[in-house]
Amino acid sequence: MAEIGEKRFSLKKIIRARGGKETMAIYSLLITLIIISSLISSDFRTSRNAINILRQAVLLGIVSIGQTLVILTGGLDLSVGSTISLGACLTSGIMLGRDGLILPVSLLVLLVGTAIGMGNGLVITKLKVPPFIATLGMMSIVQGSLLLYTKRAIGWVPTAFLFFADGQIGFVPFPVLFYALLLLAFSIFLKKTTFGRYIYATGGNEEISRLSGIRTRSVILITYTLSGFLAALAGLFLASRLAMGDPRGGEGYELNSIAAVLVGGTSLAGGRGGLAGTLAGVLIMTVVGNILNLMDVPGFWQWIVKGLIIIGAVSVYRKID
Amino acid sequence: MGRETDDIILEMKHISKSFPGVQALEKVAFYCKKGEVKALVGENGAGKSTLMKILAGVYQPDEGEIFLKREKVQFNNPHDAQKVGISIIYQEGSLLPYLNVAENIFLGREPRKRLGFIDSSTLYRKTQELLDELSVEIDLTAPVYDLSLAQRQMIEIAKALSLNAELIIMDEPSAALTTQELDRLFQIIHSLKDHGVTVIYISHRIEEIFHIADRVTVLKDGKVVSTTSIEEMNEEILIRQMVGRDMDGRFPSKGEFEKKKGLSVVGLSCQGVLHDINLELRKGEIVGLAGLVGSGRTELAKAIFGVIRPDKGAIYLNGRKIKIKSPRDAIDNGIGLVTEDRKREGLILGLSVKKNTTLPSLDRLTRMGLVPEKREREMVKKIVQELDIRTPSIDRQVEYLSGGNQQKVSLAKWLITESDVIIFDEPTRGIDVGAKFEIYNLVLNLAGRGKAILMISSELPEILGLSDRILVMREGKMVGELLPQDATEEKIISLATGLDKGS
Numbered sequence: 001m002a003e004i005g006e007k008r009f010s011l012k013k014i015i016r017a018r019g020g021k022e023t024m025a026i027y028s029l030l031i032t033l034i035i036i037s038s039l040i041s042s043d044f045r046t047s048r049n050a051i052n053i054l055r056q057a058v059l060l061g062i063v064s065i066g067q068t069l070v071i072l073t074g075g076l077d078l079s080v081g082s083t084i085s086l087g088a089c090l091t092s093g094i095m096l097g098r099d100g101l102i103l104p105v106s107l108l109v110l111l112v113g114t115a116i117g118m119g120n121g122l123v124i125t126k127l128k129v130p131p132f133i134a135t136l137g138m139m140s141i142v143q144g145s146l147l148l149y150t151k152r153a154i155g156w157v158p159t160a161f162l163f164f165a166d167g168q169i170g171f172v173p174f175p176v177l178f179y180a181l182l183l184l185a186f187s188i189f190l191k192k193t194t195f196g197r198y199i200y201a202t203g204g205n206e207e208i209s210r211l212s213g214i215r216t217r218s219v220i221l222i223t224y225t226l227s228g229f230l231a232a233l234a235g236l237f238l239a240s241r242l243a244m245g246d247p248r249g250g251e252g253y254e255l256n257s258i259a260a261v262l263v264g265g266t267s268l269a270g271g272r273g274g275l276a277g278t279l280a281g282v283l284i285m286t287v288v289g290n291i292l293n294l295m296d297v298p299g300f301w302q303w304i305v306k307g308l309i310i311i312g313a314v315s316v317y318r319k320i321d
Numbered sequence: 322m323g324r325e326t327d328d329i330i331l332e333m334k335h336i337s338k339s340f341p342g343v344q345a346l347e348k349v350a351f352y353c354k355k356g357e358v359k360a361l362v363g364e365n366g367a368g369k370s371t372l373m374k375i376l377a378g379v380y381q382p383d384e385g386e387i388f389l390k391r392e393k394v395q396f397n398n399p400h401d402a403q404k405v406g407i408s409i410i411y412q413e414g415s416l417l418p419y420l421n422v423a424e425n426i427f428l429g430r431e432p433r434k435r436l437g438f439i440d441s442s443t444l445y446r447k448t449q450e451l452l453d454e455l456s457v458e459i460d461l462t463a464p465v466y467d468l469s470l471a472q473r474q475m476i477e478i479a480k481a482l483s484l485n486a487e488l489i490i491m492d493e494p495s496a497a498l499t500t501q502e503l504d505r506l507f508q509i510i511h512s513l514k515d516h517g518v519t520v521i522y523i524s525h526r527i528e529e530i531f532h533i534a535d536r537v538t539v540l541k542d543g544k545v546v547s548t549t550s551i552e553e554m555n556e557e558i559l560i561r562q563m564v565g566r567d568m569d570g571r572f573p574s575k576g577e578f579e580k581k582k583g584l585s586v587v588g589l590s591c592q593g594v595l596h597d598i599n600l601e602l603r604k605g606e607i608v609g610l611a612g613l614v615g616s617g618r619t620e621l622a623k624a625i626f627g628v629i630r631p632d633k634g635a636i637y638l639n640g641r642k643i644k645i646k647s648p649r650d651a652i653d654n655g656i657g658l659v660t661e662d663r664k665r666e667g668l669i670l671g672l673s674v675k676k677n678t679t680l681p682s683l684d685r686l687t688r689m690g691l692v693p694e695k696r697e698r699e700m701v702k703k704i705v706q707e708l709d710i711r712t713p714s715i716d717r718q719v720e721y722l723s724g725g726n727q728q729k730v731s732l733a734k735w736l737i738t739e740s741d742v743i744i745f746d747e748p749t750r751g752i753d754v755g756a757k758f759e760i761y762n763l764v765l766n767l768a769g770r771g772k773a774i775l776m777i778s779s780e781l782p783e784i785l786g787l788s789d790r791i792l793v794m795r796e797g798k799m800v801g802e803l804l805p806q807d808a809t810e811e812k813i814i815s816l817a818t819g820l821d822k823g824s
Contacts, residue, residue, distance in 0.1 A: 192694075194687040201680060204669035211628065211666055212680040212734065213652035271671050 021320050022265035022273070026280040026313065033284060037291040044291055051173060057286040058165075058175040059084075059241070060256055061279070062234040064264075065186050066117075066227030067257040068278045072190075073223050074203040074270025075124065075131030076258055079138035080231040083116050084250025086146045087235015092155030092245035099158045110232050116142060117228015121221035135224075139254065146247050153246045157239055165241035175237065187275045199223060203270025259306065260285050263313045284309065329391075330355040330519050331376075331488060336385035338371055345371040346543045349385070353488065358510060358520045360534035360551075362527075364563055364781070368543040369523050373490050376521075377409040378402035408481035409490040416473055418466035422459055423448040426480045451479045454516075455509050471502035478509060482518075489513065490521045495529055507533055525613055527556055527818055539563055556820060557811075564781060564810035582640055583773030584656070584742045586625060589634030594620040596797045598634070602742060602773040607764060609788030610777045611813050617797035618777045619661060622744045625775075626658040627651040638742070652681050657735030661746035661777075667731040670720035674712050675701045677719050677730055682738040704733045708763065725756025732763060743767060745776045749783060761787060781810045793817050 038045040063080050070077045087109045094108070095101045116138060123134040167174030190196035201209040202219045210216050231250075238249050264281030266273025285306060292302050332352040338345045346368045353359045363369050374380045376387070378396030387394050389405055396402045399409075416425045423444050424431075432443040448461050457475045465473060474494055481489050495503055510520055510533055522534060530537055530551070537554055539546040539562045546562045586600040594617050602608055612618045623629045625636060627645040636643055638654055645651045651658070660666035668677050678701050679686070686693050701715050708729045712722055719730055728748065735743055745764065749757045764787060768774050778784050784791055791808050793801040793816040801816040814820075 192692060193690045194683050194692050195690065197676065197683060197692055201669055201672065201676070204671050208666055208669050209680070211626075211648050211658065211660060213649040213684065214680070215647070215649055271669070 022317055023277050023280070025316055025320065026263065026265050026277055026284070029313070030280045030284050030287070033287050033291075037287060041291060041294050043294045049290070049294075051176070053283075053286055053290050054176045055165075055173050056290065057282050058179045059234055059237055060253065060260060060285065061179045061282045062182065062237060063231055063253050063257040064260045064278050064282050065183065065275065066230035067261050068264075068266055068273070068275055069186075069190070069199060069223045070131070070227045071258070071261050071266050071268060072199050072203045072270055072273060073220050074206070075220070075224070076135065076268070077117075077120065077224065077227045077231075078132065078135040078254045079116060079120060079142055080227060080234075080257060081250040081252060081254035082139045082143035082146065083113050083228060083231035084235040084238055084253055085245075085247050086116075086142055086250075087113055087232040088239040088242070088249050089146060089150055089154050089245030089247055091161075091236055091239035092157050092243070093150065095155065095157050095161065097156050097158050099160055102158060102161050106236055109236055110229060113232020113235065114225055114229045117225040117231070118221065120228065121224035124224065125217040125221050131224075143247075150245075150247055153242075153244050156244050161240050162243060163240075165237055183275060183279060190274060195219070195222070200271055203272075205271070256285065259310050263310055265313075265317055267317075328355045329353070330389065332388040333372070333376065334386045334388070336372065336375060336382045336387075338368075338375060338380060338382050338384075344543055346375075346382070349540070349543070349545050351538060351545070351548075353519050353521060354535075355487075355519055356514050356517045357535040358514065358522055358533055360530045360537040361521055361523045361540065362525075362530060362537060362559065362563060363540035367540040367563075369540055370492065371543075372540070373409060373492060373521065373523065376402065377407060377490060379409075403484055403486075406485055406487035407490070408484055408486035408488070409492065410474065410477045410481065410494060411492055416465045416476060419464055421462045421464050422468075422476055423461045425465055425476060426451065426483055447483070448479075451483055454482065455479060455512055457509070469502070471498050471505065474498075474506065475509065478513070482513075482516075486518065488519045488521065490523070492523045493525065494522070495524055495526060503529070525818065527559060527814075527820055530559070531556065560811045560814050564814060583638070584625070584775075585637040586621075587635045587637070589621070589624060589631050589636070591620065591624055591629060591631045591797075594629075594797050595624060595631065598799050600775075600792070600799070602775055604741070604771045604773050605768050606789045607768045607774045607776060607787050609784035609791045610775060610794065611779075611781065611784050611791060612794035612817050614779065616794040616817065618794050619746055620797070621794070622658060622746050622775070622777060625651070625744065626656060628658075649684075652738060652740070655739070655741035657681070657738055657740030657743045659731055659735060659743065659745045659748060661750065668719045668727055671718055673716045674705065674710065674719055674722070674730055675715040678704065678715075678733045678737055681734055685738075700737055701733075704737055708733055708736075709759070723756075725759070728756065728760065729763075732760070736767075740772070742773045742775070745774065745778075747778055748776065749778070749780065757783075781813055784813070785810065795819055 043049060063084065067077055067080065090109050090112065091105055094105045120135050120138050123129050123138070124131050163174060164178075165175055169177060190199065198209070198214050198219045201212070201214055202216045206216050234253070235250065239245050242249065260281035261273070261278050262268060262281070263284060264273065264277030264279070266277055288305055288309065289302055292305065329352055334350055336349040336351070337347055349368070349372060351372065361369050361372070371380065375382050378399045378401050381397065387396070389407075394405060417428065420428065426448055427444055432440040432447065434440045445461050452459060452461075455475065455478065457479065459468065459472055459475070465476070468476070478489065494506060498506060510522070513520055522530075524530060534551050536548065536550045537559070538548040539559065541563060583604045583606070584600075584602040586598055589598040590596055598621055600621075610618050610621070620629060624631045625645070627647045627650050630646070636645060643654050645654065645656075648658070669680075675697065679697050683692065686696060698715065705712065705715055710729045710733065711726050719727055722730065732748075748760050748764070761783075764774060764776065776784070776787065785805060785808055788805055791803040791805065791813065792799060793803070793813055795817055803812060
């Protein structure tokens with residue numbers, strides 16, 4: 001009897017499918033976290049704070065999209081942090097407050113990020129260097145080059161450019177809207193396009209994918225390129241938020257984005273997971289930071305709590321499997 | 322068949338073992354005398370490895386007893402067997418590549434000085450003594466990855482000796498050896514005999530059995546056919562005992578088909594694995610490709626499919642020369658490959674039935690970069706029904722399907738792609754009898770629809786039962802072509818092992 005599931009969108013099916021369970025688990029954690037935080041802090045449960053959290057989540061959110069793609073192929077990208085810093089410094093350092101340069105400089109920054117990502121992809125696919133090492137090397141190269149360019153915060157951005165990080169459309173912050181659209185676009189890319197399918201297949205098993213006619217090296221190359229592009233985009237956002245470029249502004253985002261992706265249920269081995277989980281992972285990391293800040297808990301406690309969440313979440317996924 | 326009980330070192334009685342769906346061994350009796358070389362032969366799947374794994378403590382028998390030096394023993398794990406002097410030397414080897422020869426031999430049993438430091442001088446002295454005993458000359462400090470397969474085998478033998486092994490099992494030790502290395506192995510086996518060590522020798526190569534063994538036991542379908550001293554045996558009888566079986570009613574009957582030109586391979590060579598291969602595959606024809614493991618059959622399939630790049634040679638499709646540089650090129654030219662190892666090369670276990678099925682054809686179906694979801698579901702549902710793939714849903718991950726159903730999914734991949742040429746590499750390995758028959762039906766059906774089919778199989782009954790023509794490979798060369806009416810398992814084995822003087 002070959003009975004085939006008919007109801008494509010039934011909730012039951014979504015939950016029953018693997019990955020569904022992980023998504024359920026992670027969103028339950030997020031909701032629990034929000035409820036507890038609301039109970040213990042009256043500052044937390046204000047709409048202002050809610051919007052603030054969303055705003056804060058955008059930077060990590062943008063990088064984590066690229067990181068998700070890369071991890072789905074079975075790799076990871078350690079160079080995103082220094083690419084963010086580079087992007088931010090180039091933005092402010094060249095714009096120097098001139099309105100006319102917003103568009104050309106933004107394009108230049110995105111191009112540089114894309115080139116960095118493509119560099120990663122080429123080193124991995126052509127020179128066969130494992131992603132960890134390739135992107136670790138790239139991280140060092142990019143950070144070093146940036147420090148040659150500037151050792152301290154540099155430049156300033158035109159007022160109009162501040163709209164990216166601080167703008168409002170009605171009562172919705174522009175960056176939140178922007179991130180929502182970006183997330184939607186990449187979700188469609190992953191779930192609906194053939195290329196998205198190939199990302200999952202390549203991460204699931206590269207050799208079988210190749211034997212099934214997928215050009216796995218192009219898949220990997222393009223994925224790293226996208227990650228570089230998105231890191232540069234995050235760099236633009238950072239420049240807009242700080243109104244200037246800080247050569248260490250992106251530091252830590254490589255590991256934080258990997259953490260958000262893993263907490264979101266994407267497997268480090270590749271082939272399993274997705275952006276719905278990553279969104280929850282990003283929000284969890286941001287909420288934890290926010291509530292601990294509101295409670296005046298010293299910063300190093302945040303590190304400890306985040307560390308516990310990463311280990312706890314991944315151990316739960318292991319059990320679910 | 323004289324059997325003096327006093328020098329019997331090992332006796333296995335009434336050994337039975339079954340795995341889900343297969344009776345691997347049925348009341349097998351097997352014994353060895355002290356200091357003899359006992360050969361164990363049989364077709365793939367006859368139960369040789371299972372029997373030896375039971376002896377080495379890897380599997381536990383469902384039924385039966387083992388006596389060692391007249392005493393009943395029971396092995397719950399490999400360590401139990403090792404303790405009483407039974408060592409097994411596996412084909413794939415069990416040495417650590419980055420440790421050196423001496424470190425490997427005494428791994429976990431390193432001689433120690435006070436305070437727990439390793440006593441290197443004793444370690445190297447003991448290793449040297451062992452190797453001298455076997456008259457093997459290898460640098461003791463060489464890391465194992467630097468050594469040839471033959472040298473590694475010798476180290477494994479030395480390790481077995483250092484464990485005071487009285488019984489050493491060698492599972493196809495010759496499979497990867499050159500002629501000189503094989504001579505060396507035989508010398509070592511002789512020196513083991515001189516030391517009173519008993520050797521159980523498993524091999525597919527008939528001529529070796531006659532060269533080295535004192536007695537031979539033939540297994541077939543999990544039962545012992547005979548145990549004979551080698552003087553009373555000859556090659557012809559041995560081969561017949563290994564294979565001769567009733568074939569009626571195990572294969573569906575064939576229909577008629579037209580024979581037009583399909584795929585031709587001309588002068589295909591690939592350094593070290595394929596030598597000047599010529600091959601003709603006509604539409605609607607099933608060509609069986611036989612040969613021992615390692616004869617280059619899989620490599621030929623991979624070369625046609627663009628997985629490995631040949632150094633020389635050309636491939637023609639429908640009379641037109643085609644260039645195949647990657648599996649993508651092969652697929653675009655209508656060639657499909659159903660791989661041998663489903664788990665490693667066939668299906669992505671974490672993906673659903675649907676996604677696995679359409680993987681090779683998605684490129685063709687894609688419109689504006691998007692997966693045509695409705696069409697995809699319809700196509701997959703249709704093929705799932707057609708092949709009767711048992712799955713609760715097409716969105717089910719393939720890892721939860723049975724072996725037979727997984728195999729059908731990996732066939733479905735290529736059916737949906739509408740390949741004109743389909744290469745099957747061991748299509749029925751590891752699946753049960755019922756599913757096998759369905760796969761046979763499918764292969765015939767495909768041929769009936771005008772597909773050209775190349776079927777690699779180690780199961781000779783399968784080759785004989787399905788093929789319109791049978792090709793045999795040995796050591797990377799095409800060594801024979803037989804028509805099914807003239808072919809017998811004996812003839813194929815003779816060609817495949819190089820004992821073709823009789824035919």
